[in-house]
Amino acid sequence: xxxxxxxxxxLSHAVLIVGVVVVAFPVYVTFVASTHTMQEVVQAPMPxxxxxxxxxxxxxxxxxxxxxxxxxxxxxxxxxVSLITALVIALAKISMSLLSAFAIVxxxxxxxxxxxWAIFMTLMLPVEVRIGPTYQVVADMGMLNSYAGLTxxxxxxxxxxxxxxxxxxxxxxxxVEAARMDGAGPMRFFKDVLVPLSTSSMAxxxxxxxxxGWNQYLWPLLxxxxxxxxxxxxxxxxxxxxxxxxxxxxxxxxTAMLAMLPxxxxxxxxxKWFVKGLVDTEK
Amino acid sequence: MAAIQLxxxxxxxxxxxxxxxxxxxxxxxxxxxxxxxxxxxxxxGKSTLLRxxxxxxxxxxxxxxxxxxxxxxxxxxxxxxxxxxxxxxxYPHMTVFDNMAYGLKIANVATAEIQARVAKAAGILELGxxxxxxxxxxxxxxRQRVAMGRAIVRQPQVFLxxxxxxxxxxxxxxxxxxxxxxxxxxxxxxxxFVTHDQVEAMTLAxxxxxxxxxxxxxFGTPEEVYNRPASTFVASFMGAPPMNLLSKVPDVPAGQxxxxxxxHMHILPASDGTGWLGQVEALxxxxxxxxxxxxxxxxxxxxxxxxxxxxxxxxATVRVSARADRLHWFNAQTGLRVAQGADA
Numbered sequence: 001x002x003x004x005x006x007x008x009x010x011l012s013h014a015v016l017i018v019g020v021v022v023v024a025f026p027v028y029v030t031f032v033a034s035t036h037t038m039q040e041v042v043q044a045p046m047p048x049x050x051x052x053x054x055x056x057x058x059x060x061x062x063x064x065x066x067x068x069x070x071x072x073x074x075x076x077x078x079x080x081v082s083l084i085t086a087l088v089i090a091l092a093k094i095s096m097s098l099l100s101a102f103a104i105v106x107x108x109x110x111x112x113x114x115x116x117w118a119i120f121m122t123l124m125l126p127v128e129v130r131i132g133p134t135y136q137v138v139a140d141m142g143m144l145n146s147y148a149g150l151t152x153x154x155x156x157x158x159x160x161x162x163x164x165x166x167x168x169x170x171x172x173x174x175x176v177e178a179a180r181m182d183g184a185g186p187m188r189f190f191k192d193v194l195v196p197l198s199t200s201s202m203a204x205x206x207x208x209x210x211x212x213g214w215n216q217y218l219w220p221l222l223x224x225x226x227x228x229x230x231x232x233x234x235x236x237x238x239x240x241x242x243x244x245x246x247x248x249x250x251x252x253x254x255t256a257m258l259a260m261l262p263x264x265x266x267x268x269x270x271x272k273w274f275v276k277g278l279v280d281t282e283k
Numbered sequence: 284m285a286a287i288q289l290x291x292x293x294x295x296x297x298x299x300x301x302x303x304x305x306x307x308x309x310x311x312x313x314x315x316x317x318x319x320x321x322x323x324x325x326x327x328g329k330s331t332l333l334r335x336x337x338x339x340x341x342x343x344x345x346x347x348x349x350x351x352x353x354x355x356x357x358x359x360x361x362x363x364x365x366x367x368x369x370x371x372x373x374y375p376h377m378t379v380f381d382n383m384a385y386g387l388k389i390a391n392v393a394t395a396e397i398q399a400r401v402a403k404a405a406g407i408l409e410l411g412x413x414x415x416x417x418x419x420x421x422x423x424x425x426r427q428r429v430a431m432g433r434a435i436v437r438q439p440q441v442f443l444x445x446x447x448x449x450x451x452x453x454x455x456x457x458x459x460x461x462x463x464x465x466x467x468x469x470x471x472x473x474x475x476f477v478t479h480d481q482v483e484a485m486t487l488a489x490x491x492x493x494x495x496x497x498x499x500x501x502f503g504t505p506e507e508v509y510n511r512p513a514s515t516f517v518a519s520f521m522g523a524p525p526m527n528l529l530s531k532v533p534d535v536p537a538g539q540x541x542x543x544x545x546x547h548m549h550i551l552p553a554s555d556g557t558g559w560l561g562q563v564e565a566l567x568x569x570x571x572x573x574x575x576x577x578x579x580x581x582x583x584x585x586x587x588x589x590x591x592x593x594x595x596x597x598x599a600t601v602r603v604s605a606r607a608d609r610l611h612w613f614n615a616q617t618g619l620r621v622a623q624g625a626d627a
Contacts, residue, residue, distance in 0.1 A: 174372035177339050178433075182386035183360030192385070196376040 027260070034058070034254035041249045053250065061254040071238040073227035075255050081150075082214055082231040083262065088151045089213035090206050097157050097205075098198065101164035102190055106176070116165070123158040127219055135222050149223045150231070154216065160205050167201050168194065203273035211263045232259040285350030285363075285440040285473060287313040287336065292345035294331050294497075305331050307497045308345065313475070318467050320476045322484035323494035324520065330445060332494070333477045337366050337443050349440060360386075365434035366443040370450065371426045373418040373433075379405075380414040383433045397436075404435040407466070424455045431463075435470070444476040448483060460486055481521050485509070493517050511611075515618040518542045518611060524574060527584040530615060532559050539621065542611035545587035550575055550595055551602040558604030563595045577603055 029048075033041050036051035060066050064074030103109075104116050127134070134153050143149035171194070179189045220234045230238060236259060239252050267274065294306040306328045313319050321329045334340040336347055338359035347354050354362045373382050380401055387397045405411045408428045418426055427447060434442055444463075448456045460483060467474055478484055484491050485505045493501045493508060493516075501513035512518035518526040522544060529541045551558055561579035573594055575586040586603060588594065595601050612621040 172370060172372065174368045174370050175374065177337075177359075178366075178368060178372035178374075180339065181337065181359045181364075181366050182433075183358075183389045184385075188389065193374055193376075 030253045030256050034250060034257050036250055038246070038248050038250050041253070054254075057250050057254040058258070061251050061258065066248070066251065071227055071230070071235065073230060073235060073238075075232060075235060075258055077228060078230050078232040078235040078255075079258060079262070081147075081229060082233065082259070084147060085150045085216070085220075085231055086210050086213035086262075088147065089154050089216075090209035092151065092155045093157045093160050093209050094202050094205055096155060097160035097164050098195070098202075100161045101168055102194060104161070105165055105168040106186065106189075119158050119161055121158075122156075123162070127154065131218065131222070138223060144223050145226045145229045147229075150216075150220055150229070151213075154213065154219065157209070160209070163201065163205065164198065167198060171197065200273060200276045203270055203276070207266055207270050207274045210266050214259075214263050235259075286315045286348075287311075287441060287473060287475070288346075288348035289313075289336075290346040290348070292332070292335065292347065293343045294328070294335060294340065295343040305497050306335075309499055311492065311499065311502060313473060316471045316473055318464075318474045318476065318487060318489045320478060320484040320488035320491040321494060322478055322481060322488075322491055322520075325479060327494040328497040329477045329479075329492075329494050333443055333445055333475060336441075336475065337364060338362050360389075363440040364443055365437045365439040365441075366445065367427075367430045367434050367447045369446045371418075371430040371447075373426060373429055375418055378415050378417060379410060379421070379429050379432075382418065382429055383436050386433070386437050400436045400438070401432075404432040407435065407469070408432050408462075423451055424459065427451060427459060428462075431466070435466075440473065442472050442474040444474065446478055447476075448478070449480070456483075463487065481523065485521070493520060495520070511620070512542070513620050515540055515542065515613045518613070524585045524587070526611070528613070529579075529582050529584065531582045532579050538615050540613040540615050540618075542613060543584075543605040543609065545574065545585045547606045547609035548584070548586040549604050549606075550577075550586055550588060550592075551604055553600045553602055555602045555604075558602040561601060561603050563597050563599050563601055566594055566597060577601065579603060 029046075032048060032050050033046065034057055035054040036047060036057075037053050040047060040051060062074065062076040062079075064072055064077070066072055100119065104112060104119075138144065138149050138153060143152070175193065176189065179193055184192060214231075215233060216231065217233050217237075220231045221237065224230055224234060227238075232255065236252060236255050239255065240247050289309050289311045292306060292309040293304070296303045296305060309332060321332060323329045331340060335342055336349075338354065338357060342355045349362060349364065359366075374385065377385065383401045383404060384397045387400065392400075401414070402411075405414060408431060410425070410428055410432055413421065413425060413429075418429065421429065427450075430447065447463075448459055451459060463476075464487060476483075476487055488505050490502065490504050491508055492499050495516045501508055501517045503513075508517060508521055512521065512526070515528055519528060524545050526542045526544050527548070529535060529543070530539070532541070535541045549558075553560065559579040561577040561584075563575060564578050564583070565576040567574040567576075568590075571590055573588050573590055573592070575588060575594060577584055577586060584603065613619060614621055
């Protein structure tokens, strides 16, 4: 419906602009704060124009050569930990869900539906609900402060399995039969037909899961106690010292800006694929 | 190339008292190089039969022989057959070339050989300039040809076609029908073609298998099927408009059904002494011919007259007579043909 009404135009633009400001202003404040010295940031009112200390704040944060009351670990290292964690979670989730969806859709094995429903039920159980027992298991297996501990418990994904299952169900049976006539065995069919057809869903999932992995907070908070295994999100938390001690807000804000970059980059670079994967049903 | 032998072929779904019989013991012998059309209404089991021969459905009982091999337990790829699907089932992410070459690649055919075979098939089907396109960039007719090309490159013993023309428009369908005929003449490969369209069946078949309710009603040449239908089902299924099946007009003995094709009847003036007296209910102009709907007593029937014959007025009382040498008699209970006059 297209309504040609001048006031409606003004109103809708106003609503949109207010929305953008509400979302963008905190990000802007973070950016501004990351470009001043600590003293400038804590005075009231805080300056609203970028200062001149951006370079030193960001290098200090990245290299960690400072003496503060919170953690002084290098953010560069934290970014690396976050990147590896997010990549492993995203890629492992995709490959595992692809394979489990493949098994559920294309193979007849005993209790197939029971297994599907079991996977489906776990959708209702986020990490937070089972965090106690999961921590116990990870700790007993000696996986604290390791990449395995950071990633393995987060890899199994009912959501992604379900998404791929739904996608596989839309692939016509005739295509499966044509592959059988061509002599393609199950794994060959998986590799040559299903995986190439799933690329856009995989890309969409990668974006979602990368951000999910990058933004993990509660779980890394529990399983990492050593500075060299902090993901950047935990790093920010650890930099903020409680009590009367002074927090270097300029460095914290610079770290926050840095932490926001990779997910934003992933979204921007993969936007085309991401949208295609969510919208397109190319068959 | 190979002959196909079906022996007491049965297909059942389900188990216990929920068993549904889809095919009730099909027997057929198909000669090497024959073009067979399997035709019937939807749900008659024709596609199931084809899919069993293809190896996509399991055989519940009976045997399928292709050449001198019993193929019941063989995987589709091992049966030396190729199939063209109704929706073509092209791999959407592969080019036309890859679509045709995929089966050969899996079979580890040498690259040079693959290229030669695909080039040859593309030549026959005039697909040469489309080899690097993706299926979604092709028209329906072109996709259909790629699907046939994929079957040809495998150089199989048997071609199976599962309603391959039903997604084409009428003009393209007629054209593709001719192409399939030509292809069969050139390659001489035993072909089984499933359709519900009787025009396709009549035009393509060397012999046709008319199926209904999981049994073969008649297996013969199009001429036999049309001129000497084995049952009332075949009589009414083949031909448009269908054969008039009359049981309540005068002269038909109890327990029998008289079948007359619309083109074997004439309209006579009411004053004429022969034929049945009836009322014209409607007229349909089809171009070269006209259909006259007449009601004789309780029995509606259709008469086909050519366009030059002056049609009777709607509502007029006329006499309808049938050509004596073109009468078909059927048993009213079994629906089977009763041997008589024209059969001898």
